[in-house]
Amino acid sequence: xxxxxxxxxxxxxxxxxxxxxxxxxxxxxxxxxxxxxxxxxxxxxxxxxxxxxxxxxxxxxxxxxxxxxxxxxxxxxxxxxxxxxxxxxxxxxxxxxxxxxxxxxxxxxxxxxxxxxxxxxxxxxxxxxxxxxxxxxxxxxxxxxxxxxxxxxxxxxxxxxxxxxxxxxxxxxxxxxxxxxxxxxxxxxxxxxxxxxxxxxxxxxxxxxxxxxxxxxxxxxxxxxxxxxxxxxxxxxxxxxxxxxxxxxxxxxxxxxxxxxxxxxxxxxxxxxxxxxxxxxxxxxxxxxxxxxxxxxxxxxxxxxxxxxxxxxxxxxxxxxxxxxxxxxxxxxxxxxxxxxxxxxxxxxxxxxxxxxxxxxxxxxxxxxxxxxxxxxxxxxxxxxxxxxxxxxxxxxxxxxxxxxxxxxxxxxxxxxxxxxxxxxxxxxxxxxxxxxxxxxxxxxxxxxxxxxxxxxxxxxxxxxxxxxxxxxxxxxxxxxxxxxxxxxxxxxxxxxxxxxxxxxxxxxxxxxxxxxx
Ligand code: ADP
Numbered sequence: 180x181x182x183x184x185x186x187x188x189x190x191x192x193x194x195x196x197x198x199x200x201x202x203x204x205x206x207x208x209x210x211x212x213x214x215x216x217x218x219x220x221x222x223x224x225x226x227x228x229x230x231x232x233x234x235x236x237x238x239x240x241x242x243x244x245x246x247x248x249x250x251x252x253x254x255x256x257x258x259x260x261x262x263x264x265x266x267x268x269x270x271x272x273x274x275x276x277x278x279x280x281x282x283x284x285x286x287x288x289x290x291x292x293x294x295x296x297x298x299x300x301x302x303x304x305x306x307x308x309x310x311x312x313x314x315x316x317x318x319x320x321x322x323x324x325x326x327x328x329x330x331x332x333x334x335x336x337x338x339x340x341x342x343x344x345x346x347x348x349x350x351x352x353x354x355x356x357x358x359x360x361x362x363x364x365x366x367x368x369x370x371x372x373x374x375x376x377x378x379x380x381x382x383x384x385x386x387x388x389x390x391x392x393x394x395x396x397x398x399x400x401x402x403x404x405x406x407x408x409x410x411x412x413x414x415x416x417x418x419x420x421x422x423x424x425x426x427x428x429x430x431x432x433x434x435x436x437x438x439x440x441x442x443x444x445x446x447x448x449x450x451x452x453x454x455x456x457x458x459x460x461x462x463x464x465x466x467x468x469x470x471x472x473x474x475x476x477x478x479x480x481x482x483x484x485x486x487x488x489x490x491x492x493x494x495x496x497x498x499x500x501x502x503x504x505x506x507x508x509x510x511x512x513x514x515x516x517x518x519x520x521x522x523x524x525x526x527x528x529x530x531x532x533x534x535x536x537x538x539x540x541x542x543x544x545x546x547x548x549x550x551x552x553x554x555x556x557x558x559x560x561x562x563x564x565x566x567x568x569x570x571x572x573x574x575x576x577x578x579x580x581x582x583x584x585x586x587x588x589x590x591x592x593x594x595x596x597x598x599x600x601x602x603x604x605x606x607x608x609x610x611x612x613x614x615x616x617x618x619x620x621x622x623x624x625x626x627x628x629x630x631x632x633x634x635x636x637x638x639x640x641x642x643x644x645x646x647x648x649x650x651x652x653x654x655x656x657x658x659x660x661x662x663x664x665x666x667x668x669x670x671x672x673x674x675x676x677x678x679x680x681x682x683x684x685x686x687x688x689x690x691x692x693x694x695x696x697x
Pocket of ligand 1: 194195196197200217218219220221222223224225368
């Protein structure tokens with residue numbers, strides 16, 4: 180390993196490895212296929228760059244991100260390492276030249292897009308040359324359980340088998356649920372012992388849920404005082420991106436925008452202006468950011484709820500890559516879930532895949548309504564049990580107002596769900612508890628239930644909020660996210676029996692149910 184330290188110092192100017200890097204390098208040097216799960220900014224690149232420099236031959240790095248390839252190659256070149264990339268941004272002539280030079284052994288690192296492996300010419304070329312290793316960057320893209328599955332990534336596997344000498348294979352990702360990890364291990368023949376998991380925790384990020392505010396007011400207030408700092412505002416659609424961008428531009432914020440509806444040239448310019456801090460504020464759809472290594476992003480604001488927690492963590496995680504404290508805000512509003520459902524319905528994918536997307540959306544909704552520590556919620560989602568129960572930094576941990584005992588209200592809601600036959604959603608349940616004369620309520624005779632109108636002193640919205648909180652924290656279950664009907668969980672029965680109290684922070688106005696409920 181001494182040599183690895185020499186390389187670290189000589190080429191990268193660092194004197195120590197970060198957590199996990201050394202283990203990964205050791206695995207490669209021992210010839211073991213391996214997987215690194217490290218947070219964004221954790222230093223995954225060095226895991227293959229150091230052994231790539233130590234071993235004979237050329238390292239092939241497979242990456243789905245064209246913009247990232249160029250950045251990485253530029254960085255290597257400036258450190259005096261020979262590297263190139265081959266992807267669709269090059270002309271056919273340029274690609275051919277790179278291939279020739281690659282075959283002649285000119286490069287220590289070659290970055291390639293997954294599609295390259297569909298070409299037999301490419302397979303033949305690498306067949307004839309010594310390879311030090313093959314690294315799958317953004318390895319979660321290989322799994323159909325991942326939120327960003329790329330079929331071209333998966334189709335590499337059978338083509339790799341054509342190689343007479345398969346070098347050590349590495350996989351690297353910052354986002355992987357258990358299903359995805361299992362898939363990666365299976366596909367790339369990696370043993371469990373060769374998984375280096377440093378956890379997903381990003382201790383410099385402060386997660387905040389923002390509810391019940393005017394979103395434009397929030398933007399003005401939050402970024403008005405930090406105009407020179409760099410930040411990203413993610414909007415759920417191109418249209419909202421344009422609107423938010425215009426709003427901020429008119430208020431003289433140094434802002435730029437990025438979405439798939441813009442020309443390639445405009446997108447490139449916007450990205451450059453952002454990276455060079457000429458326009459330090461970026462308003463964008465989720466098309467922006469994969470592979471952007473901008474270390475000084477101080478905040479990420481989600482103007483609406485993303486589709487799943489993987490995307491949320493990846494996007495929010497673009498803040499604070501330099502390790503400095505940074506803020507992640509998620510502005511929650513009721514229509515977000517409708518937008519995301521619409522996007523899922525509209526997408527061209529199988530029913531099975533849509534179902535998975537709905538399940539993930541459900542988890543995302545839970546995040547927006549939980550009272551638990553937000554950082555903990557995310558880590559639990561990824562199955563990372565390390566670390567404390569409360570981060571002490573997120574908006575839920577910092578919520579200073581007293582929690583209220585909402586056990587009685589909860590019992591009423593649970594009982595109402597039960598009496599409605601566990602066949603209806605939150606909206607109708609809230610109407611029944613409110614005592615609404617809604618057509619559907621009357622049609623099903625729910626006005627004759629003993630729970631009808633029991634929470635009439637609350638607004639329907641407040642009742643909905645409480646129901647959503649109960650879902651988020653597991654008292655109520657939603658079995659089919661597409662038709663979200665409520666069902667009682669075992670925890671619910673403990674509340675009904677009076678064995679558990681339910682403390683909630685959701686209700687702003689102090690209203691208590693005075694009458695006893697049986
Ligand atoms: P990731 O791909 O995991 O998001 P990168 O490989 O881009 O992260 O690394 C993030 C930053 O951390 C880069 O600027 C990189 O130079 C720096 N870095 C990586 N390893 C080390 C190290 N051992 N010591 C200091 N800085 C490091």
